[in-house]
Amino acid sequence: MTAVLEIAGLRKTYKSRRRGARQALDGFDMTVEAGQVHGFLGPNGSGKTTTLRTLLGLIKPNGGRMAILGQEVPAALPVVAGQVGAIVESPQFFPHFTARDTLSLLADAGRVPQTRVMEVLELVGLQERAKERVKTYSLGMKQRLAVASALLKNPKLLILDEPANGLDPGGIREMRTLMRDLAASGMTVVLSSHILGEIQLICDSVTIISRGRRVAAGPVAEVLAQHSGGGLRVRLEAVTDLPVAAELLTRAGAQVSTHADHLMVDGVDKPAAVTRVLAERDLYVSELAPVTVDLESVFLELTGTAPMPGQHRQVDESVVVGADAPAQGGWGV
Amino acid sequence: MSLFKAEFRRLLKRRFVRYMTLGGLLVLIAVAVGTFATNHKIGPAEFAAAEQQAEQQYRENVRWATEEKKQCEQAKASGNFDANRFPADCSQISPAPRDAFEARWFLPSTFDFRRQFEDMITAWAAILALVAFVAGASFIGAEWSTGGMMNLLLWRPQRLRVLLTKLGALLTGLLGVALVTAAAWVGAFWAIASLRGTTEKTTSGVWQSFGLTGLRGLAVVLVAGAVGFALASLGRHTAMALGGALGVMVVGQFGLGIVLNMAGVTFAEAWLLPTYLLAWMQKKVVLQDWDACNATYTGECKPATMEIVWQDGGTLLAVGLALTLGAALWMMRRRDVA
Ligand SMILES: Nc1ncnc2c1ncn2[C@@H]1O[C@H](COP(=O)(O)OP(=O)(O)O)[C@@H](O)[C@H]1O
Ligand SMILES: [Mg+2]
Numbered sequence: 001m002t003a004v005l006e007i008a009g010l011r012k013t014y015k016s017r018r019r020g021a022r023q024a025l026d027g028f029d030m031t032v033e034a035g036q037v038h039g040f041l042g043p044n045g046s047g048k049t050t051t052l053r054t055l056l057g058l059i060k061p062n063g064g065r066m067a068i069l070g071q072e073v074p075a076a077l078p079v080v081a082g083q084v085g086a087i088v089e090s091p092q093f094f095p096h097f098t099a100r101d102t103l104s105l106l107a108d109a110g111r112v113p114q115t116r117v118m119e120v121l122e123l124v125g126l127q128e129r130a131k132e133r134v135k136t137y138s139l140g141m142k143q144r145l146a147v148a149s150a151l152l153k154n155p156k157l158l159i160l161d162e163p164a165n166g167l168d169p170g171g172i173r174e175m176r177t178l179m180r181d182l183a184a185s186g187m188t189v190v191l192s193s194h195i196l197g198e199i200q201l202i203c204d205s206v207t208i209i210s211r212g213r214r215v216a217a218g219p220v221a222e223v224l225a226q227h228s229g230g231g232l233r234v235r236l237e238a239v240t241d242l243p244v245a246a247e248l249l250t251r252a253g254a255q256v257s258t259h260a261d262h263l264m265v266d267g268v269d270k271p272a273a274v275t276r277v278l279a280e281r282d283l284y285v286s287e288l289a290p291v292t293v294d295l296e297s298v299f300l301e302l303t304g305t306a307p308m309p310g311q312h313r314q315v316d317e318s319v320v321v322g323a324d325a326p327a328q329g330g331w332g333v
Numbered sequence: 334m335s336l337f338k339a340e341f342r343r344l345l346k347r348r349f350v351r352y353m354t355l356g357g358l359l360v361l362i363a364v365a366v367g368t369f370a371t372n373h374k375i376g377p378a379e380f381a382a383a384e385q386q387a388e389q390q391y392r393e394n395v396r397w398a399t400e401e402k403k404q405c406e407q408a409k410a411s412g413n414f415d416a417n418r419f420p421a422d423c424s425q426i427s428p429a430p431r432d433a434f435e436a437r438w439f440l441p442s443t444f445d446f447r448r449q450f451e452d453m454i455t456a457w458a459a460i461l462a463l464v465a466f467v468a469g470a471s472f473i474g475a476e477w478s479t480g481g482m483m484n485l486l487l488w489r490p491q492r493l494r495v496l497l498t499k500l501g502a503l504l505t506g507l508l509g510v511a512l513v514t515a516a517a518w519v520g521a522f523w524a525i526a527s528l529r530g531t532t533e534k535t536t537s538g539v540w541q542s543f544g545l546t547g548l549r550g551l552a553v554v555l556v557a558g559a560v561g562f563a564l565a566s567l568g569r570h571t572a573m574a575l576g577g578a579l580g581v582m583v584v585g586q587f588g589l590g591i592v593l594n595m596a597g598v599t600f601a602e603a604w605l606l607p608t609y610l611l612a613w614m615q616k617k618v619v620l621q622d623w624d625a626c627n628a629t630y631t632g633e634c635k636p637a638t639m640e641i642v643w644q645d646g647g648t649l650l651a652v653g654l655a656l657t658l659g660a661a662l663w664m665m666r667r668r669d670v671a
Contacts, residue, residue, distance in 0.1 A: 014669075057490040058483060059669035077490040086487050092480020096348055105346075108339035110488045149484065 002070070004157050004188045005032035005055075010064035012050055012212075024050040026212040027064070032157075032190055032205070037183045039199035039220070040192040041295075042209035043305045045315045048192040049089050051209070052161050056086055068157060082110065085155035090165065091146030095135035099126055099145050102134060103152060112153050120148040125174065139166030147175070151182075158182060158189045164198055176202050200295040210303040211316070220295065227298040231291035232271055234263040237284050245283050252277045264291070336489060340502035349475070350468045354510055357464035361514060364456060365521045372529040373441035383439035391434045398428035444530030447539050450522055451546055455614045457518050458550030465507050465558035466578065472503050473562050474571025482569075483670050496665045500562055500658075507558045511551050519543075549613055549643070556654050563654075563661035581606075599624070600639045606649075613646025 012025040024047045032038040042048050053059045055066055057074040066073050068080045093102050103117045121130045124144040134142065143166050150158055164172050179189050179202055193199055199206060199220075206223055208216040216223050236245055239261055246256045246263055252273070255266040268274055271288050278285055299305075305313060344350060373379065405423035408414045420426065476482045476499075489495050526532045564574035586605055593601035599622045602608045612618040618641045625637035 053669075053671060056487055058486060059671055060667070074490070081488065081490050088483070088487070092483060094475065094479050094481040097346065101346060105339050105343050106484070106488055108342065109336050109485060111335045153488075 002034050003031050003067075004034045004069055005030065005038075005190065006065075006067045007031075007051065007055065008065045010051065010054060010066065011062045012047075012054055012059065013062050014050075024212055025054070025061070025064075028209065028212055029214050030207045030217070032188060032207075034188050035183060035186060036204040037179055037189045037191060037202050039203035039206040040190055040209070041194065041196065041199060041206055041299060042192075043194060043303050043315070046209045046303070047212040048209060049161055050212075052086065052088050052159055052190075052192065056084070056088065056159070058088065082153055083156040084159065085150035085153055085157070086159040086161075087146040087150050087163065088159075088161045090139075090162075091142040093134045093142065093145065096133055098131050098133055099137070099148075100130040102145070103149060106149055106152060110153055116152055116154070120151045123151060123178065124148045140168060140171050143167055144171070147178075156187060158187055160189070161192045162194070163191065164193060164195055172198065196294070196296045196299055206295070208299060208302055210305075215302045216298070224293055224295065224298060225290060227293060227301060232265040232268065232274060233287065233289045233291055234265055234274060234285060235261065235287035236278075237286045241283050244281070245278055248277055248281060248283075249274065262287070336495070336498045337502060340499050341505060344472060344502050344506050347472060347475075349471045350506075353464050353468045353471070357460055357510075358514070360460050361457065361518065364453075364460075365518075365525065368444060368453075368522070369525045369529055371442060372444040372525065374529055375440055375443050375531075379440060380436065383436040386439040387434040387436045390439075391428075391431050394434075395428040398426055402426040444522070444526045446523065446526035446530065446532045447534050449530075450519075450526075450543060451615075453518070453522055454543060454546045454550050455611075457514065458553050458614060461507075461511055461514065461550075461554045462557035464510075465554045466561035467575065468507075469503050469558035469561035470565035470574035471571045472565075473499060474565030474569070474574060477566065477569035478571070486670055492665050493662060496566065496662065500559060503558055503562055504555055507555055508551075511554050515547055515551070546614065552650065553610065553613065556650050559654055560657050563657035566661045567657070567664055599637070603639060603641065608641055609646040609649045611646075612641040613643050613650065616643045617641070 007028060007030040010025050010028040012023075014022045014024055016022070028047065028051060030040070030051070040048055040051075050059070054061045055068070055073065057077045060074075068076075068084060071080050073080065097105075099121060100117060103121065104114060106112075107114055107117055118127065118130070121127045124147050126141065126144050126148060129137070129141065134145065137145065143163060147160065147163055150160065163175060167175060176198070179191070183189055183204075191199065191203065203220055205219045206217065207214055208223070216227070218226075234245070234249075236242060242258055242261075242263060246258050249256045249263070249265055249268075252268075254268045254274075257264045265274060271290065274288060275285055304317070401419075402423055405419040405426060408419060409423060473482075473496075476485075482495075485495060486492065523532060561574050561578075564577050565571050568574065568577070586607070590601060590605055593604055598604075600620045602618075602620050608618055608620070620639040620641065621636040622638070623636045626634040627637060629635055
């Protein structure tokens with residue numbers, strides 16, 4: 001597979017005369033393979049929008065390398081721009097133009113045939129309202145228009161910054177279907193979001209960002225497996241064998257906790273190791289299941305943003321990963 | 334070219350720009366109509382009427398003088414003579430001579446194309462320059478403040494190109510409006526002069542001079558548009574340019590003028606922008622310092638003068654344009670669009 005999007009060591013410090021410097025990106029890495037729907041996850045203020053803005057040449061990075069479709073950006077941005085459709089942050093349009101005029105002007109500016117305008121408006125369900133001024137649109141409708149504008153050039157890479165913002169449940173589902181269809185047609189979609197259920201449903205792979213650094217990345221299933229802590233639930237055919245089995249597994253280097261009818265095993269490389277150790281002693285496993293976690297708990301664990309009783313977490317209080325610690329595990333760099 | 338087409342279409346679609354242009358046109362029409370209404374053709378009938386009016390004024394004056402003289406003599410005879418009201422010698426009260434009442438004073442004003450159209454060109458340029466400044470500022474300013482600019486940069490990630498193309502579209506639009514209105518302006522005032530004045534002695538030399546003045550006016554209009562555009566782009570808001578211009582006008586010009594006058598600076602107007610613009614349009618402005626006395630050999634006092642010529646005005650325009658546009662382009666290159 002080829003990488004459609006590569007970011008390595010990206011750094012960005014916002015300087016403001018009043019508030020001094022704020023480091024938004026601190027050596028951030030990201031890779032997106034072709035044809036995937038890639039989730040870009042992170043708490044508020046973790047640097048998602050900053051990453052996308054930098055990637056698209058809206059802001060200048062302080063360091064790091066970026067490439068889109070194999071071409072170094074921002075240098076090659078004018079060349080690749082025709083193949084990248086993007087919305088960044090909340091949709092912003094000139095309020096007194098109609099949706100149709102807005103897209104028609106963009107189409108002209110980007111050498112896209114005018115017939116495409118009504119096509120994309122139809123695609124996002126705005127056809128009927130195309131002749132109304134954007135000012136009169138609801139947030140969700142503006143969001144749809146933004147997606148339409150990103151789709152206008154039929155891009156190879158579609159970048160959407162929190163596209164579900166302001167959409168109703170029906171809209172979210174439509175958006176999900178749309179993205180699936182687009183990916184199926186060969187488009188690569190990068191989707192920034194903090195709505196985890198959404199990402200888990202439609203994304204093939206994810207990158208999780210916290211405080212401007214990557215804390216996890218890879219196919220959704222892998223990330224989940226990695227962060228289930230490798231935990232396994234083990235049942236034996238005979239409950240009476242559990243203490244023996246616990247003893248054996250502990251000796252093999254795993255952490256084991258004994259429960260009434262099963263064992264919880266942590267710290268083994270492969271589930272097969274458990275079977276082997278036990279089978280050598282003629283103990284037969286009746287159930288061997290990785291403990292499932294959902295993306296939400298992984299996200300909360302990795303970014304350290306799980307709510308604590310009696311505390312009000314402030315936006316920048318996410319975990320800081322050590323500067324030289326690679327983003328854990330083999331699925332990182 | 335596609336970008337230019339898009340930007341030119343955008344310019345034409347912008348309501349504020351349209352209203353502003355319409356407003357400018359209405360002001361131009363008002364000036365033309367006003368000039369038409371207050372000027373009159375002068376023929377034998379008008380001359381006769383003026384002559385009659387002059388005669389009437391003279392008679393009025395004679396009557397008044399006679400009456401006044403009579404009252405003076407009466408007052409002297411009755412003994413309660415008011416020295417403040419009458420001269421000591423009542424015979425000094427006499428009517429003004431007949432030739433003090435010239436018929437031409439009583440002629441209605443008339444539009445002399447050769448002499449007066451030059452000022453009308455300046456008026457045209459001033460009105461259009463104002464429109465150009467505000468339209469230019471709004472064209473880019475609203476684009477920045479509503480996020481449209483960011484959107485466009487996602488489409489065409491070539492910042493200078495985008496900004497310059499927008500400027501090009503603006504200037505093209507302004508040029509179009511300027512040429513059309515200029516033609517209409519000439520036509521309207523030629524008609525006014527024909528109907529309510531005279532077009533006599535409009536030689537080719539005169540036309541050439543008008544043409545050059547018109548070109549200088551066009552330059553002012555385009556520079557005003559570009560400066561408004563540059564300021565609004567720098568501040569990323571229409572209000573920045575408008576506020577900046579207003580600030581310069583009120584504090585920098587009005588305020589400065591007062592301070593300079595109070596400080597007794599000679600040639601205070603030399604510090605004020607309109608002087609230079611006027612010099613640019615009229616080729617020369619002569620400032621006079623009435624406090625200085627340059628005695629002539631006849632013993633007459635002549636004020637010291639200072640000449641500001643069109644080259645001075647032109648330099649100022651060029652420098653202003655270069656500074657604002659340069660700053661806007663430089664900022665465009667390096668700023669974060671967030
Ligand atoms: N224009 C800006 N000036 C200063 N700081 C900014 C600016 N934009 C974003 N930041 C800061 O950078 C950090 C990352 O912001 P952002 O990328 O918008 O986060 P996200 O999109 O993940 O919510 C935040 O701390 C935010 O306050
Ligand atoms: Mg964001």
